[in-house]
Amino acid sequence: MKKVLVVEDEQTISRVLTVYLQHEGLHVLQAFDGEAALSLFYEHGPELVLLDVMLTDMDGWKILQEIRTKSSCPVIMLTALGDIDYRLKGLNGGADDYITKPFVGEEVVARVNAVLRRSANVLDSENTRQFGSLKISLDSHAVTLNGEPVMLTPRDLSLLLFLTERPNRTFTRDDLIENVWGMDYDGSDRAVDLAIKRIRQALSGWPATQGEIRTLRGLGYQFCVNGK
Template sequence: MNTIMIVEDEDAISRVLAAYIRKAGFDCSIYRNGREAIEAFDAATPTLVILDVMLPGMNGWEILNHIRYKSACPVIMLTARGDVSDRILGLNEGADDYMTKPFEPEEVVARIHAVLRRPPRSLVSSEQVTFGSIRIDFKSHTVYLNGASLSITPRDLSLLMFLAEHPNQIFYREQLIDKVWGMDYEGSDRAVDLAIKRLRKLLLHWPPEEGEIRTLRGTGYMLYANTQ
C-alpha cells in the first residue's frame, strides 16, 4: 500500500490530514519533529512526504535537503507563509509542490494524486551538470558560462534547473508551470515564454553545437544538450 508521511507539529492539522488521506486509500504515518521524521524516512522510504516548514528543532528545509540527498521521493511543503520567494525556494530546493495554510484537506489529497501522476523526479548523479561551456550547480543555485557566473532571477533559475535535470525532453507550457512553479502559480502560461526569452538572452554565447533551449512549435520547450 502507498504510504504517506506527514511531518507536522500541529496536532489538529496532522490528524485531519491523516483522516482524509486514509479515506482516500493511503496508509499514513505522522511525525511531529524532524529527527523522528528523518529516522523513519531512512528506515522505510514512503511514497510521498507532506512536510511542514516550521518544525521544532529542525526545520522543513533541512529535512527536505536530507531527503533530496538520497531520494527522489515526492515532497509537498506546507507553510503558513505565502511569499512567492518561499515558494520558489521550496521548488528550487527540490519540493514537488507547495501549499500555504490554511488549506482544505480535500485539496491536499488532490495534490497528492496530481504529484503521484507525474513522471518520477530526475535526481542528478552529482551536484552539478556540465554541457560544454555551461555548468549548472544545483547545490549553490549558480550557473556558469565560460567560467563566469550568470545573474538569473529565482523564477528563471528554477526553470533552467528543471530543464537541465531533464535534457532533451519536451515539456508543454502547462507542464512546466505545474512542475517548476507549482499549482499555486497565478498567471498566464505566457510567463513561460517570457522566462525562456530571458534565459536565451543570458545564454546567447552558449555555442549551439553544445546545446540550446529549443521551441517545438505547438508543443513546448526542451533543453537540447549534446551529451556525447
C-alpha cells in the same frame, strides 16, 4: 498501498491530514519533529512526504535538503508563510509542490494525488537515451553523467524526459506546464524556470559540445543536441 509521511508538529492538523489521506486508501506515517521524520523516512521509504516548514527542532528546509541528498521522493511543503519568496525557496530546494495554511482537506488530497500520478507516470519504457556522456535509462528512471548517478526529483526528471524526447524543439513555459505539470497545476509558471535551473545544475558537468538546455529569450526552452 502507497505510503505518505506527514511531518507536522501540530497534532490536530496531523490527525486531520491523516484522516483525509487514509480515506484515499493511502498508508499514513506521522512524525511530529524533524528527527522522527528522517528516521521514518529512511526506515519506510514513503512514496511522498507532506512536510511542514516550521517545526520545533529543525525547519522543513533542512529536512528537505537532507532528503534530496539521498532520494528523489516527491515532497510537498506545508507552510503558513504566504510570501512568494518562501514558496520559491521550497521549489528551488527541490520541493514538488507547496500548500499554504489554512488549507482545505480536499485540496491537499488533490495535490497529493496529482504529484503521485506524475511520479508514477514519468515513463515506463525499456529504452535508453544517450547524449554523449549523459545517459537516461527509461526502464529504471535513472540518469547518469560520466557514469555517476544524477539525482532529480520526479517532476524534474519528467521535464528532462519530455525535452529529450523532442530535441531541438522550443517549448514555452505554458507548453511545459501543460505537458509536464498537468492541467490541474495552478501555481506560478516560475516553477518551470526553477526546474530548468535545477536540471542545469545537476548536469553542470555535461560538455556543451554534446548538448545543452538552451533559453531562447521571449520564446522558451530547448533541449539542444550537438550545438544545433
